[in-house]
Amino acid sequence: MGIAGDIVIIVMAAFIGGVIAQRLRQPLVLGYILAGVAVGPYTGGVTVSGIHEIEMLAEIGIALLLFALGLEFSFKELKPVKNIALIGTPIQILLTLIFGFCIGMAFGWPWMQSLWFGALISLSSTMVLLKTLENQGRIGTLSSRVMIGMLIVQDMAIVPMMIILPQLNDPAVGLPLLGIAAIKAVVFLLLMIFVGTRLLPWVMKRIAGWNSRELFLLATVAMGLGIGYGTYLFGLSFAFGAFVAGMLLSESDYGYQALSDIIPLRDIFSLLFFTSVGMLFDPWFLIANYQMVLFLVVVIMTGKGLIFGGLSRAFGYRNIIPLATALGLSQIGEFSFVLARVGISSGSITLEFYSLILTTTILTMFFTPFVSGLTAPLYTLRNRWGKPYTFQTINLPDESLKDHLVIAGGGRVGKHIADVLQRIGVVFVILEFDSRRVEQLKSFGFPIIFGDASQPVILEAAHIEKARLLLITTPATVVARAITTLVKKNHPDLHIAEFEAALEFTRQALLHLDMPVERIQQFTDDIRHDLYRP
Numbered sequence: 001m002g003i004a005g006d007i008v009i010i011v012m013a014a015f016i017g018g019v020i021a022q023r024l025r026q027p028l029v030l031g032y033i034l035a036g037v038a039v040g041p042y043t044g045g046v047t048v049s050g051i052h053e054i055e056m057l058a059e060i061g062i063a064l065l066l067f068a069l070g071l072e073f074s075f076k077e078l079k080p081v082k083n084i085a086l087i088g089t090p091i092q093i094l095l096t097l098i099f100g101f102c103i104g105m106a107f108g109w110p111w112m113q114s115l116w117f118g119a120l121i122s123l124s125s126t127m128v129l130l131k132t133l134e135n136q137g138r139i140g141t142l143s144s145r146v147m148i149g150m151l152i153v154q155d156m157a158i159v160p161m162m163i164i165l166p167q168l169n170d171p172a173v174g175l176p177l178l179g180i181a182a183i184k185a186v187v188f189l190l191l192m193i194f195v196g197t198r199l200l201p202w203v204m205k206r207i208a209g210w211n212s213r214e215l216f217l218l219a220t221v222a223m224g225l226g227i228g229y230g231t232y233l234f235g236l237s238f239a240f241g242a243f244v245a246g247m248l249l250s251e252s253d254y255g256y257q258a259l260s261d262i263i264p265l266r267d268i269f270s271l272l273f274f275t276s277v278g279m280l281f282d283p284w285f286l287i288a289n290y291q292m293v294l295f296l297v298v299v300i301m302t303g304k305g306l307i308f309g310g311l312s313r314a315f316g317y318r319n320i321i322p323l324a325t326a327l328g329l330s331q332i333g334e335f336s337f338v339l340a341r342v343g344i345s346s347g348s349i350t351l352e353f354y355s356l357i358l359t360t361t362i363l364t365m366f367f368t369p370f371v372s373g374l375t376a377p378l379y380t381l382r383n384r385w386g387k388p389y390t391f392q393t394i395n396l397p398d399e400s401l402k403d404h405l406v407i408a409g410g411g412r413v414g415k416h417i418a419d420v421l422q423r424i425g426v427v428f429v430i431l432e433f434d435s436r437r438v439e440q441l442k443s444f445g446f447p448i449i450f451g452d453a454s455q456p457v458i459l460e461a462a463h464i465e466k467a468r469l470l471l472i473t474t475p476a477t478v479v480a481r482a483i484t485t486l487v488k489k490n491h492p493d494l495h496i497a498e499f500e501a502a503l504e505f506t507r508q509a510l511l512h513l514d515m516p517v518e519r520i521q522q523f524t525d526d527i528r529h530d531l532y533r534p
Contacts, residue, residue, distance in 0.1 A: 006048045007057075010275050013039045013046075027131040029274050029334055030365055036278020043283065054276050060225065061273030062338050063242040064266040067224035069155055070246020071259040084315040085149035092150065092311055093157055096122035099303050103296075112168065116349050119161055120340055120357055121300050125333035125365055126151045132328065132369045141482050142433060142452035143324035146317065150308075150329065158335045159240050165339070166346035188234055189244065192227070196248030204254045213261070220258040221265065223249065239338070277337045277358065285355045296360045301330040301371065319457050320379045328372045331364035332357075376456075393461070394438070394448040396429065401463040404428055408453035408483050409474035410437045410446075417471060418446050429462050454482040456490070470496045 013035035021031030039048050048054060097118035104114025129151065133144050163185070200223065207219045224245045231241025249258055286293060309326030317325075340357055343349035349357075405421060407414045410432035418441070421428045430446055431453040432438050438450050451458035453474070464470065470487060472480045487494060511520065 003050050003053045006050050006054060007272075009039055009046060009048055010035070010054065010272060014271050014275055025131075025369065026366070027125075027128045029125075029127050030362070032271055032274035033278035033281065033362060036275035037281045037283065038278075039275070040279035040281065042281070048279065051276070051279055054272060054279070057269065058273040058276040059238070061266075061269035061271075062239050062341075063225060063228045064262065064269050065273070065338070066159070066239045066243040067228070067246040068259065068262055068266045070243045070248075071250045071255055071262065072246075081146050081149035084146060084311065084317070085153050088311045088315050089150045089153035089157075092307055093122045093154065095307050095311075096304060099307065100300075103299065113349060113353060115168070116165060116343055116353075117357070119165060120336045120343075120361075121304070121332050123154050123158065123333035123336050123339070124151060124304070124329040125331050125368070126155060127334055128331060128365045128368050129328055129372075132372050136373065138324075138454075138482065141324075141454040141479075142317075143321045143328070143455075144482075146312065146321060147325055147328050150325075151333075154333070155335060156243075158339060159243050161339055162239060162342050166342060166348055169346065169348055184234060185240075188231060188241075192244050192248060196245075196251070200248060201252045201254075204249070204252055204258075208254055208257075216254075216257070217261045217265075220249070220262055224262070274334070274337070277341075280351075280354065281358050281362070282355050285352075286359050289356070289359075293356070293359050293363065296356075297363045297367070300332065300360065301364055301367070305330040319451070320375065320455055323379055323382075324372075324375045327375050327378075328368070330371060331368045332361040334365075336361055379457075394442050394450065395445055396447045396449070397427065400466075401427065401429060402466045403468050404463070404466070406431065406459075406462050406464060406467045406470045408470065408472045408480075410434070410441045410448065411473060414471070414473040415441065415444075415446075417473065419444070422446065431458055431462060454479060454486060456486060459487065459490075464491055464494065467494060470494055472496060 014032045017031030017033075017035035017038070018028045019031070020034070021028050037043060039046055041047055041051065097115070100118025100121045101111075101114045104117045105111070109117070126148075129147060133147075138144050203223075204216075204219065207216055224242050227245035228238045228240075228242035231244070232238040234241075249255055305326035308329045309322040312322035312325045336357065340349065340354055344351065344354055404427040407417055407428055407430045410418070410430045414430060414432070418428060418430055422445075428447065430441060430448045431451060432441060432448060433450065433452045438448055441448050449458060449461050451461065453459065453472075464487065470483075472483055474480050474483070484496060487496060511517075
């Protein structure tokens with residue numbers, strides 16, 4: 001069957017690998033890579049014959065990965081952690097690049113190979129981290145927002161790396177070409193901004209008006225890949241054009257719909273890409289070089305951990321956040337595979353060096369859930385043996401908090417609740433991390449703890465174990481879920497009023513619809529019974 005048979009083999013192997021990874025609570029990408037190893041040329045058994053053709057299809061997977069990344073990118077996501085994301089991440093990439101370069105030179109590698117090594121290990125894995133945080137129930141915590149913000153900027157950095165690094169093979173020739181490429185990139189971006197802000201929204205609006213989901217999907221793919229191919233003809237990276245197309249489309253009214261439609265197609269082609277990565281993995285290389293590989297795994301994860309942890313502290317984050325960031329981002333990322341493939345195609349790195357990077361990357365990804373899982377016990381151990389962290393508290397009563405209310409979130413809702421409680425003389429404390437809100441709440445004389453309510457140490461400072469009630473007023477669902485999960489785990493008897501706001505909204509809506517009060521009361525009582533019974 002030729003390439004059709006190869007695709008069937010890959011999909012079946014990837015399904016089995018994905019199931020195994022899911023059962024082991026590992027990211028699916030590891031299952032896909034292991035599936036590629038199984039059907040690759042080094043392991044025998046069922047083997048894909050047309051590896052080159054699969055690699056050609058995998059190029060589309062790379063473009064769709066970056067196209068979807070452009071669609072998902074939003075400066076709003078970086079706003080809460082903008083300083084460490086936009087300033088700290090470039091510093092981290094530079095420091096890690098220098099760190100990797102020094103490792104390569106210590107091993108006696110050529111300077112160009114050492115430079116590529118530093119660039120490859122400077123990226124961390126978005127897929128692995130998100131899966132790890134999800135399994136640990138830490139999505140929505142401040143530490144997770146810091147890490148995700150840095151990962152977004154890291155993922156963006158892959159685009160200039162793919163353009164710049166291949167040009168350094170011959171600096172005398174490459175640097176002038178790099179300057180020409182930079183001019184081309186600026187011209188292309190200006191052209192795309194003009195087209196993207198004027199033509200693309202008009203086209204998508206017309207197509208969306210025809211109410212054909214198939215045609216809308218086809219238009220989305222055509223724009224992403226078509227602009228990418230146009231960029232390639234322009235003398236720039238195919239993937240770079242796809243990324244720019246995604247960013248431009250994300251600013252239109254149809255960005256979310258385009259993203260939801262493109263994700264299944266992206267996942268299928270990404271499957272081909274990560275499986276093709278696994279096909280180049282040589283298990284015999286790991287056996288022959290296990291000492292070298294394990295040494296690199298330990299050195300890289302330790303070095304990156306120190307860099308991330310140090311930067312977190314340098315940007316003013318304290319408590320558990322530097323430790324969580326250090327352990328969570330110490331692996332090498334999946335976009336390093338993309339960059340490494342560029343290195344092979346441009347002749348910048350050898351196949352043996354690629355095998356070393358591939359093997360090391362897979363092992364760092366595999367160890368991440370276990371390493372990141374040490375965050376809580378190590379933090380507890382640090383507090384037990386070291387000096388406890390101090391917290392900024394404002395207007396707290398002199399006596400110890402007891403039988404009080406804890407308000408997680410000092411936004412508009414939390415402020416109104418605090419105002420009522422203060423008037424009637426009920427003891428309470430607000431947990432808020434936004435410094436602007438803290439200053440506003442401080443002016444009203446409210447008792448405040450400046451910190452992230454999803455962190456155990458902040459809840460301990462609020463004497464959550466002595467509280468009568470926890471009110472979660474934060475509008476972010478993932479943050480509310482993280483707080484709820486943490487409190488229910490450590491203090492299962494504490495009542496959490498997180499459902500009442502939604503019930504009140506529902507009650508007001510039903511009253512507006514002139515539904516009898518008796519029926520509304522019966523409805524809300526039934527809902528409360530179902531929600532609070534567990």
